[in-house]
Amino acid sequence: MKAASFDYAKPLDSLDAMRLVTPTDGMAKFVSGSQSLGPMMNLRLAQPGMLVDLRGIPALRECKVDGYDITLGACITHAEIEDGKVPDPTEGLMPHVARGIAYRAVRNRGTLGGSLAHADPAADWINTLRALDAEFLVASPGGERVVPGADWMAGAFTTALEADEILSAVRIRRLSPTARWSYYKFNRKPGEFAEAIAVFIDDSANRVCRAVIGALDGPPHLIANARDLIDTQGRDMALLDAHLDDAGLASGTYEYQVHRVALMRAAQIIREHGRNPQ
């Protein structure tokens, strides 16, 4: 099947884009790479009356280095991050994650902001950026606002964005050159959505040692202090299980098991290698 008919606009700035959405009463959707919304429209699970394409807005592709903060525009593609075409605040973590997103064809079009605004719990950026404690810069009709990482995702496919707001960029605190990180994604086939994700970031220069359990039913589960997990190389079952229980996983299930293994293996990688071997 192909998508139901819809109107299409490609405005040149965010204010125009928001003006196009406001009067259409919830029937308009912003779109960037269209790698999630497109398939849903083709299945007619989504039938917006209008698509407002954000890719014509130069401001959404801007990247800024501002002291310790790096801002990446929402319309940066996964492939641009993978290929190092934009500044990397993460000492290789984001290019590594980008390389594992779906397939290259998807990465060529899919965008950072699109993925974050879509908020599929099993997607890569929503979990990675939570571990990085990224901030979300939102353009609203009334001006700009900043959403802290903890408040971005309310539930599966639900974010802090209002229907007429645009995620314009994410702001990420630079990791220090000595930072260690690890990323473990379990999926049935390369390119499929994750069944489990675990992320570790250990940046002692910035007094950060976080982990995320991801690909849950809802938002990523942040472990604010992951030192014990790293020090025990993920081998302390009681410790692992305490975090899995906190994440709301049900003991004894397949989901519990695969998340436990992802967390355990990510802890082993950061402990043994410092970073994922490239």
Added chain:
Amino acid sequence: MHLERPVRWLEDRREQLSANANCREHDYNITAYAERDGRLLAVECEASVDSGAYSSYPFSACLEAAQVGSILPGPYKMDRYQCRTWSVATNKPPILPYRGVARTGVCYAIETMLDAIAVAAGIEPYEARLRNLVEPHEMPYDNITKKHFDSGDYPEAVRRAVRSIDLPAVRARQQHGEPDGRRIGFGMAIFCEQGAHGTSVYHGWGIPMVPGYEPAVIRLTPDGILEVRAGVHSHGQSMETTLAQIAHEVLGIDTDHVRVVLGDTGVTPYSTGTWGSRSIVMAGGAVGQAARELKERLMKIGAWLLMEPVDAVRWEDGAVVGAQSRRTLEEIAHTWYRAPQLLPPDVDPRGLEVSTSYHARRDTGTFSYACHAVVVAVDTELGQTEILDYVIVEDGGVLINPMVVDGQVTGGAAQGIGTALYEAMPYSDDGQPLASTLADYLLPGATEVPAIRIEHMETPSPYTEFGQKGIGESGAIGSPAAIANAVNDALRPLGVEISELPISPRVVIEAMARVRAAAGERSKVTA
């Protein structure tokens, strides 16, 4: 025709996955009886097949179940056999025949039993097979369900596969253990596949559509092109190549000068079509037979033009060759169409167009066979299975084109890998189809299908035109059994046995959890 206007059928992926035919949902309750040394004595089985809600053809609801009973003994000898099968009507979409009809399930059932026998007898899986396979000196062999195996050396296929996979090295690797903690498993499966079976077989089934003689029309055009018109169709089998090769084999005509026209009743003969691994035997036989008849007519004309008796000339490289000179296909075609005054007075008035129909010397079918040998690594923490090595030793009789056969076998095995590890059509408790996109209905892709190593044996069928056998479905039959046996070989030291397909991570994890629970242990992962 009822509407008296053209109709276009539009079906999207979701409709196709949720409403189109399913198949291969079999359930086996099977017991094998064997001597302590692994020699098979008897098999007893009760099998049921989920047939869905309707029969798509008058008989298709029973097509798989009916075959299970007759093909379950596989390539093995046994003294006693009993099998009851049931077609179970459910409220799911109906089943339809799909590559390796019923055989994937049957092969899985009997080959997992052979592994069980090997374990009980304390012998290697290949030894259990070698003790029970029909031997080459017994060919042709009528098995316990009266299947007439035409030819082959089944034990040799097993020996070659085991040699090629280097079983001693696999066993040593298992002993040694993997640095990443995964468990290695070896599995194999051997089967034979009846193909191109004809009138007597289908009449015996009592079904309303019985295939008979397979037609082909060939004609030489005025410019020396050979047109081959056959009623079968090629949906990836490369019959455009192989039927042209058969014409070349008989007539010596360059395959570039052969035009193959397939499966269109407007311009080709009527046929029951492409199914049952029959086309290369039946349509191939018909094209061969037609080409031979055409050659006879060409020889008579050519000899006359050379002014030599027919028995003094010979056919060579697409030409009639006499003591002094030669007349090519093109020259003879030109004579027939443009210079008929030069033709012999007693020329066959049917000219350069031959319409014929073919029937194998014996219509009980060809039995191609293959042995699949697989090495897998199972991640017992995540339940994920990776295929490390895959060998297929395949005997399709005389191969018209080994590269085409390789393609068929590899493609079939890819489908079998899907059956083994990925493909399932699950439903929720209230009947919602849960796999309605290809994100949920997983298919093996480039990263899941290994470089399969294929070895060919060539035991001619005594009953077909060139000794060829049908192999189109064969690749898909052996993989689920071989992969399941390999996974179980890997998990056996843990006391875990998987007895369902597909072997998804969830199936493995849950089976391991059950074993742990049974052992009274608290569920845990050891690092």
